[in-house]
Amino acid sequence: MVCEGLVHVYLRGTPFEAVALRGVDLVVRRGECLGLVGPTGSGKSTLVQHFNGLLRPTEGRVVVDGVEVRPGSPAVRDVRRKVGLLFQYPEHQLFEATVFDDVAFGPRNLGLDPEEVAERVRESLQWVGLDPDRFGSRSPFSLSGGEMRRVAIAGVLAMRPQVLILDEPTAGLDPAGRREILARIRELHRKARLTVVLISHSMDDVARLCQRVVVLHQGRVFLDAPVREAFAQADRLRGIGLDVPRATDVLLRLRAAGLPVRCDRLTAEEACEEIVRVLQGGQGWSSSGA
C-alpha cells in the first residue's frame, strides 16, 4: 500500500473545514506489521480510511496492490476485499442473531455458496480462538467484551483479506482479553501471513507486536523507523505528547545516569536481561551492596 502526497480536508469550503492530512508519503510493505501512533487528532483514522476507499483523497493518491484506490471506481470493491478495516469498538457493529450469521454476513454478500460460507466462518472463528461448534449458535450479545471483539475480527477475516487494519483493538478490554487479542493478531501476522497495521495509543502493545512504527503528528509523518530506533528517541516522542514503553523509560534513566545500558529494549523481559547483563558486566551487585 502506497500513499503519495496524501492530503485530506474535511468539509472543504465550509466554515467547519478541517485539514486532517497535510501531505503523507508512506509505504506499507507486504507482510509487515506496522504500528501507527500519534496523539488524538493527528490523522491516524483518516489515513487508514483511505486504504480501503472509504475516503477520497483531497490531493495525492493511494495505491493498493498496484491499483489506485478511488471511491466509486469498480476497483474499490476489490480493494475492500483485500484490505480489512476494523474500527474502534467493532463489537458495537455486531447485529445478527447468532455468531455464525454475523461472521457469515460478508461472505454471503460476495454471493458465495453456503458450503463455502460455512467453511470461511469456521476458519475465521478458529483464527480468533473461538470454537465454531460452541460459539456459532450463540447470540453475540451473550458474549464477554473480549469475545465479542474477536467475533468482529472474525467477520473481517471471513473476507480473506491480505491486509488487516485494526484501530485500537485492545481498547476497553481487561488484561486477559487484551493479551488474548494481541496473541491472535500476532498469529494472524506470523502464520496467516497477513499484513497488519495496528493503530494504538498503547506504546507497550506496539512495542510487543510491530517491527516498524510510523508516528503521525498534525497530519504529517513525524517519524518512520524500526520500532527499536523509534522508541529510543524518547525526547522527540515526548515532545509531541507521546509516551515510550515504560520499560524503555527505566533504561533511558539508567543511561542518563551513566550506566552503559542499551535503550532499544522494549518489553519488561528484554529490559530485565539488559539490566542484569550490565550489572553483572560491571562489578555486579554483590560487592557494592544495597
Added chain:
Amino acid sequence: MSEPGALIEVHHLTHVYHAGTPQEVRAVSDVCLTVRRAEFLALVGGNGSGKSTLAKHLNALLLPTEGRVLVDGLDTRDPQALWEIRRKVGMVFQNPDNQIVATVVEEDVAFGPENLGLPPEEIRLRVEEALRAVGMLDYRRREPHLLSGGQKQRVAIAGVLAMRPQCLVLDEATTMLDPEGRREVLQTAHRLREQEGIAVVHITHNMEEAAQADRVVVLHQGRVALEGTPHEVFRDLPRLRSLQLDLPEVAELSWCLRRRGVPLQGTPLDPAELASQLLRVRGVVA
C-alpha cells in the same frame, strides 16, 4: 462495629442476578470492604469479576441480595435514606456520550442541585465551584457534544461535585478515553481527594492507574482475592495472572529483576523509583 474513618461499609455482600431462574448468576459473593474517608481506592478485576456490580451497591443503584451496605451510617436498603445516599456517593460511568443530559455544560451540572430544590443563587454558586474544581469553568457555556471525551467526563464529575458528595465512584470512567483524557480525569480525581477530602473509588482494568491509588482491592469471581497497597498487591506476577490481571509494566520489570537475584526493596512501580534503586544497587550515586 464501625471502623474509625470508615465512610462506606460493605458487610458480607452477596448479589444474585435473576435469582430462582435458569439464568441465575451470583455476581458478588460474601464481600466485606470498607471505603475510608478521603482515600483513593482502586477496584480492579477481570471481566465478570463483579466489580461493577459491587460499585452499583455503593450508592444503592443495586440492593444486596444478602448482607448490607452502610453509607456514612445509612443503610442502602432504607428507602427513606435513598436520596441522602445518592447525594453522598456520586457515580461517573464508562461512556462519556450517554451521561450528559443538557445542551449547555452549566445546565448539565445544575441538573442535580436543581432537583434538590436549592435556591437559584446557591445553584449558581455550586455549578461555578464544581466546574472550577474540574478545570472546566471556561467551557460553561459550551455545548457538551463538542467537547473531547476527557472533558465530557470532567463535566460528569462536576455534576457529581455540585451535590457536595463525600465519595466519587468512577465506574470504568477512563476506559474509553485516550491517554490524555485519562490523565485529565485521574488528575482531577486525585486533586479532589487531596483538596476537598473526597473519597474516590476508581474501577479500572488499567494497572498503571491502579498503581497510583492508596489501596488496591482485587476482585475475582465475585470475591475479594487480594487487598493492600499497590506495592503489596503488585508484588506477585503469577498470582495476578491467575486472577486474569497483569502487573503494571514497571512492576513486571521489578519482578523479573528480583527473580534474577537483583536485590530490590519492595516493588518499585514507577520508572524513576526503579531506576534510582538500581543505581543504588550498582553503587552509582543517583
